[in-house]
Amino acid sequence: AQSVTQLDSQVPVFEEAPVELRCNYSSSVSVYLFWYVQYPNQGLQLLLKYLSGSTLVKGINGFEAEFNKSQTSFHLRKPSVHISDTAEYFCAVSLYSGGYQKVTFGTGTKLQVIP
Amino acid sequence: DTAVSQTPKYLVTQMGNDKSIKCEQNLGHDTMYWYKQDSKKFLKIMFSYNNKELIINETVPNRFSPKSPDKAHLNLHINSLELGDSAVYFCASSQDGVGTGELFFGEGSRLTVL
Numbered sequence: 001a002q003s004v005t006q007l008d009s010q011v012p013v014f015e016e017a018p019v020e021l022r023c024n025y026s027s028s029v030s031v032y033l034f035w036y037v038q039y040p041n042q043g044l045q046l047l048l049k050y051l052s053g054s055t056l057v058k059g060i061n062g063f064e065a066e067f068n069k070s071q072t073s074f075h076l077r078k079p080s081v082h083i084s085d086t087a088e089y090f091c092a093v094s095l096y097s098g099g100y101q102k103v104t105f106g107t108g109t110k111l112q113v114i115p
Numbered sequence: 116d117t118a119v120s121q122t123p124k125y126l127v128t129q130m131g132n133d134k135s136i137k138c139e140q141n142l143g144h145d146t147m148y149w150y151k152q153d154s155k156k157f158l159k160i161m162f163s164y165n166n167k168e169l170i171i172n173e174t175v176p177n178r179f180s181p182k183s184p185d186k187a188h189l190n191l192h193i194n195s196l197e198l199g200d201s202a203v204y205f206c207a208s209s210q211d212g213v214g215t216g217e218l219f220f221g222e223g224s225r226l227t228v229l
Contacts, residue, residue: 032215032216032217034217034218036218041223042223043119043205043220043221043222044207044218045220046218088156090158092218094215095216098170100146100163100165101209101215103216103218107157108156108158110156
């Protein structure tokens with residue numbers, strides 16, 4: 001069974017500063033990796049995904065993430081945050097098992113951008 | 116044109132009542148899900164249907180009954196509502212089989228049980 005750990009429940013950061021949101025996963029087989037963003041009172045939307053190939057993945061709104069197989073991590077980064085990036089961020093892993101994809105979410109990290 | 120739409124967006128009801136939430140997706144996906152998000156934002160999968168067949172049924176009280184009349188619709192009926200059922204319920208869809216598990220979410224239905 002796979003699991004996802006987001007160690008930071010809240011990350012405050014000043015506007016225009018860089019940010020890193022950490023995600024570690026455990027799985028005995030290959031997985032797909034995702035970051036989703038949830039703005040207040042909205043559903044989740046895909047920020048970026050790692051399926052295969054280059055370990056550095058670029059997403060929407062200037063975010064990027066790096067897949068590190070040896071450290072089983074998929075940390076999300078942005079070089080300069082904006083007020084509008086204030087949201088909840090979820091890391092997720094997807095594993096093909098029993099004929100379908102099983103998706104497991106982390107507990108979320110609340111990014112608070114301080115003006 | 117909303118890809119995954121769910122109604123109603125807000126539900127306020129008394130303990131013991133029965134309520135339903137409806138979900139429709141126009142993405143042509145094979146698989147639909149119900150997730151529950153609690154007050155701490157933790158997302159927990161409840162059910163999943165693939166082409167109208169139940170494929171995931173987590174440890175959810177049997178007061179919760181999903182129904183999928185066709186692969187584009189997945190409804191959730193809740194009987195005898197309890198205070199602990201208060202949460203935001205999200206519908207999602209994905210293209211399984213050849214898919215990756217990427218999920219497309221609705222905007223959520225906030226259920227408040229008084």
